[in-house]
Amino acid sequence: MSAVSLLGEIADVGRDRVRGGYSRHLFDPAERELREWFTEQARRRGLDVETDRNGNLWAWLGEPGPNAFVTGSHLDSVPGGGAFDGPLGVVSALDAVTALEKPNRPVAVIAFAEEEGGRFGVPCLGSQLLTGAIDPARALALRDPDGVTFAEVTAQAGLEPGRDDEALGRIGTFLELHVEQGRGLVDLGSPLAVGSTVIAHGRWRFTFTGQGNHAGATRITDRHDPMLPAAAVVAAARRLASKVEGARATVGRLVPKPGGTNVIASTVDLWLDARVPSDDRVRPLVDEIAEAASRAAAEEGCEVKISEESYSRTATFDTGLREQLRDLLGGAPELPTGAGHDAAILAAHVPAGMLYVRNPTGVSHAPEEFAEDDDVERGARALADVLRHLST
Structure with missing residues (x-):
């Protein structure tokens, strides 16, 4: 099943009838439905799914282990956000792993928790907790707009938030595909770009x-x-x-x-x-x-x-990985961004990189966010090529 088809499967989940677009926040009904959908899709592909102590979802091809190639993004959204921010990276990763044969290193697809901070106000909460970038006590005290604490929500889900050295130690390389959240690729006339920095x-x-x-x-x-x-x-x-x-x-x-x-x-x-x-x-x-x-x-x-x-602080993606990505993608341009990502959190700990897919509207965090079907498939194929090369 293609990345475009996978996006179509979740097109009605979390639609916001008031704001327009989508509102999918950590452990709300829409985000839970997406978690169940991710788990089902991963298992169909023969992947083993687990949830870490911080609510991040991992889908493993084969046995989990060190030096894994991990790819993915997030499933949550800002209030009234677009259809592509986050899910595009997840469906492209599922599509890419499906095409992979006999990797020589462990491979996993990840869906990070609370990347947007749409419920508890702190962005990239799942990756920040994983890497120890945020004090768990501070995170547990966060409250959503209804006054519910992160501690209450995670306890209900059976989680124990905090730095996860075991999970972090498995990541040998992390690559996140994401719709571009500006006009950079439109101005460059390119469907894809390699991320350079996050300001x-x-x-x-x-x-x-x-x-x-x-x-x-x-x-x-x-x-x-x-x-x-x-x-x-x-x-x-x-x-x-x-x-x-x-x-x-x-x-x-x-x-x-x-x-x-x-x-x-x-x-x-x-x-x-x-x-x-x-x-x-x-x-x-x-x-x-x-x-x-x-x-x-x-x-x-x-x-x-x-x-x-x-x-x-400014995050600079791994130079060696960027060079490999440019070569594998036929000299794709590099692009800095003002948008934060889980890859930028991980970049301080492991070789991490970004691939961007063109957004013809140049609009993000709004219903007008978009990517053409052809560009979505180009991105998924590019991710599959990179995954095949770097994992075999």
């Missing part, structure tokens, strides 16, 4: 506290409205990031409490996503935005608390 990026939470009150009975001069400094941060993020070459700063989520139409909010939480191609420029940019937040809060008689929720 430094992080997420920060700003909590503004004011005085909740009645929208009609409270005079403007008597207000301490945390929505005003929150709005100032949204504007400051764009203004200040535009002054730093290559920087991106985004407020994509803002939650007022209690959230009534005729209520002045008592608190407003917002999350800032900041990315800069230079490691030493990310936090200075966030510091400038934080200063703007503090000034705006003081002007409105509010308070602000700022906490760093995640941060990843």
